[in-house]
Amino acid sequence: MTIIAQAASLLGTLCWNSLVLTLAVPVAVVLALLRDLTNQASSTSGSALFYEGVVVHSRHRPIENGFRYRVRVAVVDLDKPPAWWQGASAGSHLTANHARQLASTAGRVRVLTNPAAAGYVQNPISVYYCHDAEGQLETCLAVVTNTPWGETVTFSFDPLGHTVPKALHVSPFMDMHGTWHLSAPEPGKHLSLTVNVTHPDLGAYFQAGLTATCSTAPHVPNEVAGLQTLWRYGFQPQRVAFLIYMQATILLWKGAVLYAPPNSNFQERLRVAASASGTSCLAGGNAFAWQAAKGIWRNA
Numbered sequence: 001m002t003i004i005a006q007a008a009s010l011l012g013t014l015c016w017n018s019l020v021l022t023l024a025v026p027v028a029v030v031l032a033l034l035r036d037l038t039n040q041a042s043s044t045s046g047s048a049l050f051y052e053g054v055v056v057h058s059r060h061r062p063i064e065n066g067f068r069y070r071v072r073v074a075v076v077d078l079d080k081p082p083a084w085w086q087g088a089s090a091g092s093h094l095t096a097n098h099a100r101q102l103a104s105t106a107g108r109v110r111v112l113t114n115p116a117a118a119g120y121v122q123n124p125i126s127v128y129y130c131h132d133a134e135g136q137l138e139t140c141l142a143v144v145t146n147t148p149w150g151e152t153v154t155f156s157f158d159p160l161g162h163t164v165p166k167a168l169h170v171s172p173f174m175d176m177h178g179t180w181h182l183s184a185p186e187p188g189k190h191l192s193l194t195v196n197v198t199h200p201d202l203g204a205y206f207q208a209g210l211t212a213t214c215s216t217a218p219h220v221p222n223e224v225a226g227l228q229t230l231w232r233y234g235f236q237p238q239r240v241a242f243l244i245y246m247q248a249t250i251l252l253w254k255g256a257v258l259y260a261p262p263n264s265n266f267q268e269r270l271r272v273a274a275s276a277s278g279t280s281c282l283a284g285g286n287a288f289a290w291q292a293a294k295g296i297w298r299n300a
Helices: 002-038 096-103 227-233 236-254 266-277
Strands: 048-059 065-077 109-113 125-131 137-145 152-157 162-165 179-183 190-199 203-214 289-291
Touching (some): 065 203, 096 137, 096 152, 125 190, 152 162, 162 266
Antiparallel strands (some): 048 065, 109 125, 137 152, 152 289, 162 179, 179 190
16 A cells, blocks of 8 residues: 555656646746846856756666766855745755754855755755865765655765765665765865765675866856756756656666665664764764655655
C-alpha cells in the first residue's frame, strides 16, 4: 500500500507542477519579450550573483552511465538577500544565522543553489560558504536532499577538499557503503563544486561536478533575465527534476540494482563511526544533522 500511495503522490505532484508550468511559461515568455523589446532589464542586486556552466555526472561501475547539462545557478548573500529570495527559496534554505550557528562561524554566509521557480524547489545539493569575522572563507556546509523522499542531511566540510561517510540514501542506485569527497572553493569569477564517491569494492566509481563562470546576463532569476536566458535556463528546478527521473529510468533499463533505504539505526551507527574517525562536527558535537521525510515518504 505504501508503494501505491507513493506512486500516487508522485503522479499528483507531476500533474500539479505540469499545470503550474502550463500557466507560468507563457506569462514568463511574454514578459521576457516585453523586457527585450523595451530594453527594460530587471533590477539587479549585488547580494546575488548568477553563474552559467555545466553539471557532469560519470558513473563507471558496476554499470557505466554519464550525462551533462547546462545550468545557471545563484550564489546568494544570506545576510542581505534580494527581494526575489523571499517565499519558496527562503523557506527551503537555512538562514544566515542558522548556518552560522551550525558552522560555528561569525562572518557572512552565502549559499550556492537553484532558486525556486513557479514555487517549485529542486536542489540535490546546496552549499553554504561560511566566513570568519575577517571575511575569509572558514568552512562550508552541505545540505544534500534525496529525491523523491525529500530527506536532507547537513554536514560541514573543508572547502578545499574533505571526505565524509555517505550519510543519505542518494542515489537509490548506490548502497550506503561509500564515502563522499567534496570540494567547493570560494566563488569568484569562476565557480566549482565536485562530489566524488568511493566504494570499498568498486573503488572511485562516481564523479559529479559543476563548473561555471559568472553570468553576463542580469543577475536575477532565470525566468526574468531576458528571453535568451529564459530559453536556455528557465524553470531550472523543474528541468532538474525531469533529468533525475529520466536518468533513473535509463539506469533501470541498463539493469542497475535499486537499493532500499537504510534501516532506522543507520544514523546512530554513522554518528558513532564519524565521531571515532574525527569527522568534522557541527555545533553541538554531531557530524551530521538529518531532516526526515514527511508523510508517506517517511522510512520506517
